Amino acid sequence: MADKALVRWGIAVVAIAVLAAVPLMVSAYTVSLFISMLAYISLATAWAFFSGRTRYISLATAAFVGIGTYTVAVLSDHLPLPVVLAIAPAVGFAIAFGIGLSTLRLSGVYFVIFTFGLAELIKQLVIWFEINQTKTLARYIFVNASGTLIYELLLATAVVVIAGVWWLSRAPLGYALRVIGEDEMVARHAGIDTTRVKVLVFAATSAVMSLVGAILSLRYTYVDPNIGFNSLVSFQVLIMALLGGIGRPWGPALGAIPLVLLFELLSGTFPHHFGIALGLCFVVIVYYLPGGVMGLVDRWREW
Amino acid sequence: MVLFEAVLSGVLVGGMYGLIALGLNLQYGIARMMNLAYGEALMGGAFTAFWFFTLWRIDPLASMLFSVPVAFVGNWLIYRYLLTPLVRRAANQDVLEADTILVTFGLLFVFQGLALVQWGGEYRGYTYLALPVNLLGATVAFNRLLAFAAAVALALILYWLLRATRLGTAMRAIAIDPVAAQLVAIDVPRLSALAFATGGAIMAVAGTLVSMFLSFNASIGIVYTLKALIVVIMGGVGRMLGCLMAGLLLGVAEALGAYLVDPGLTLAINFALFLLVLLVRPQGLFSRG
Numbered sequence: 001m002a003d004k005a006l007v008r009w010g011i012a013v014v015a016i017a018v019l020a021a022v023p024l025m026v027s028a029y030t031v032s033l034f035i036s037m038l039a040y041i042s043l044a045t046a047w048a049f050f051s052g053r054t055r056y057i058s059l060a061t062a063a064f065v066g067i068g069t070y071t072v073a074v075l076s077d078h079l080p081l082p083v084v085l086a087i088a089p090a091v092g093f094a095i096a097f098g099i100g101l102s103t104l105r106l107s108g109v110y111f112v113i114f115t116f117g118l119a120e121l122i123k124q125l126v127i128w129f130e131i132n133q134t135k136t137l138a139r140y141i142f143v144n145a146s147g148t149l150i151y152e153l154l155l156a157t158a159v160v161v162i163a164g165v166w167w168l169s170r171a172p173l174g175y176a177l178r179v180i181g182e183d184e185m186v187a188r189h190a191g192i193d194t195t196r197v198k199v200l201v202f203a204a205t206s207a208v209m210s211l212v213g214a215i216l217s218l219r220y221t222y223v224d225p226n227i228g229f230n231s232l233v234s235f236q237v238l239i240m241a242l243l244g245g246i247g248r249p250w251g252p253a254l255g256a257i258p259l260v261l262l263f264e265l266l267s268g269t270f271p272h273h274f275g276i277a278l279g280l281c282f283v284v285i286v287y288y289l290p291g292g293v294m295g296l297v298d299r300w301r302e303w
Numbered sequence: 304m305v306l307f308e309a310v311l312s313g314v315l316v317g318g319m320y321g322l323i324a325l326g327l328n329l330q331y332g333i334a335r336m337m338n339l340a341y342g343e344a345l346m347g348g349a350f351t352a353f354w355f356f357t358l359w360r361i362d363p364l365a366s367m368l369f370s371v372p373v374a375f376v377g378n379w380l381i382y383r384y385l386l387t388p389l390v391r392r393a394a395n396q397d398v399l400e401a402d403t404i405l406v407t408f409g410l411l412f413v414f415q416g417l418a419l420v421q422w423g424g425e426y427r428g429y430t431y432l433a434l435p436v437n438l439l440g441a442t443v444a445f446n447r448l449l450a451f452a453a454a455v456a457l458a459l460i461l462y463w464l465l466r467a468t469r470l471g472t473a474m475r476a477i478a479i480d481p482v483a484a485q486l487v488a489i490d491v492p493r494l495s496a497l498a499f500a501t502g503g504a505i506m507a508v509a510g511t512l513v514s515m516f517l518s519f520n521a522s523i524g525i526v527y528t529l530k531a532l533i534v535v536i537m538g539g540v541g542r543m544l545g546c547l548m549a550g551l552l553l554g555v556a557e558a559l560g561a562y563l564v565d566p567g568l569t570l571a572i573n574f575a576l577f578l579l580v581l582l583v584r585p586q587g588l589f590s591r592g
Contacts, residue, residue, distance in 0.1 A: 110536070121574045235412075273420060
């Protein structure tokens with residue numbers, strides 16, 4: 001048994017080392033493709049850890065990514081980059097904490113609508129602020145970050161997020177979340193402080209999203225509210241997690257890789273049909289892959 | 304005086320909000336399906352009116368002879384062939400709710416995407432009956448007045464149908480308890496489908512009316528879905544008259560917010576109201592108990 005675990009650790013370490021060396025071996029375009037994959041892997045994994053387990057479907061991903069992006073846009077001229085990258089998730093955490101306290105007692109559909117509206121609401125407030133206070137809609141980001149640096153930062157984030165989710169799903173917190181998803185009443189009777197668990201996990205996963213948004217923003221030289229708070233991101237993350245399967249730590253990452261490639265291909269060749277394809281993905285996955293790819297693997301194993 | 308004009312324009316738009324909330328109440332309150340592609344029927348109705356009017360000079364009101372049956376049949380098909388299979392499959396209410404939300408979000412993207420490919424993303428509008436009318440000292444465009452009158456009239460007719468006819472009574476019974484309704488020989492699946500389709504048809508009417516005085520584009524559907532949902536939650540799920548009142552309230556609140564604070568914050572006002580009602584009075588403003 002110990003040997004098997006050791007082999008697994010060995011494989012993980014080698015895989016991470018190989019991935020870390022990727023920017024040295026491939027073209028700049030491939031690096032940028034890998035950057036998107038790593039970003040979406042972190043986003044989908046974080047999303048699934050909260051929404052997949054509690055069944056609170058959140059569409060606020062775009063809001064927290066945008067908060068990260070804007071933290072960089074506002075602060076990067078005044079503070080060194082590592083400090084800014086530490087502040088971004090803290091801002092995301094604080095905002096998500098406040099929102100979680102007030103909205104996580106909403107049930108099902110109301111929570112979905114509220115989180116969807118939240119990204120729109122924050123975007124509108126930023127637009128309003130920029131027009132009335134700074135008198136300009138766009139902001140410039142003057143940070144010298146190479147593609148390789150962004151790649152390594154996102155790789156580190158993805159590794160930490162997946163390892164964290166893997167570890168937490170074996171910890172009491174992971175079980176508490178799962179019980180809340182099965183039946184919140186039962187969870188409360190079992191002595192779980194459901195509100196505290198939900199709010200903390202919502203805030204922590206939102207902090208991850210803000211961090212990813214902050215790192216990704218280093219790619220841009222220019223950002224405006226429509227780029228920063230792009231609500232499609234919420235839907236893309238959701239569909240990636242669903243495709244991979246939300247019950248396993250690895251599922252969302254498995255869903256993110258093919259869909260990043262598909263969306264990249266679509267936006268390159270059929271930019272106008274992007275929405276239609278995204279919509280069809282939703283319908284097809286709900287009807288034919290209810291448990292995601294991992295669910296399919298499980299069923300196949302049971303055979 | 305300007306304040307009065309703001310309130311008046313709020314009331315006129317509010318009548319429309321009341322109507323679209325009523326349609327959503329038919330879908331969510333009676334057929335028990337949260338349809339997030341609900342607003343796409345409004346978008347379709349608005350574009351139909353626009354193209355009929357600009358291409359062939361057909362009166363927008365007449366265009367409803369085309370758009371309303373299409374919306375009715377389309378929504379019936381969606382309910383029958385896309386949503387009911389999910390009901391049969393779902394292990395419990397939570398799973399069903401999540402599945403319907405995801406599928407109808409998918410439909411939203413498909414319809415919106417088709418409209419974008421066909422007609423582009425720019426805002427459209429046309430001039431129809433834009434005559435100034437003096438109303439209690441304030442000047443209002445006749446098309447707004449007509450749209451308001453039509454929306455309120457349709458809403459009241461629906462309300463009467465639900466209160467006074469046998470079919471309406473059966474529908475209200477389903478809204479209260481679908482299982483018990485089945486026990487007294489009400490054909491629940493058929494009437495639910497009818498309520499769902501009627502909700503979609505109402506949205507096509509609302510789209511035609513909206514297109515007479517507001518500009519619109521391919522992505523406008525979700526905006527009205529959200530507004531309808533906010534009004535339904537304010538008025539109370541399953542409550543028809545409450546929805547009309549709440550619609551007027553939302554219209555006035557938006558207009559006052561735009562006038563007193565900033566027109567850029569209309570959406571913020573929408574969500575503030577939404578959250579406030581959910582946190583303070585989740586059963587709706589106008590329901591007993």
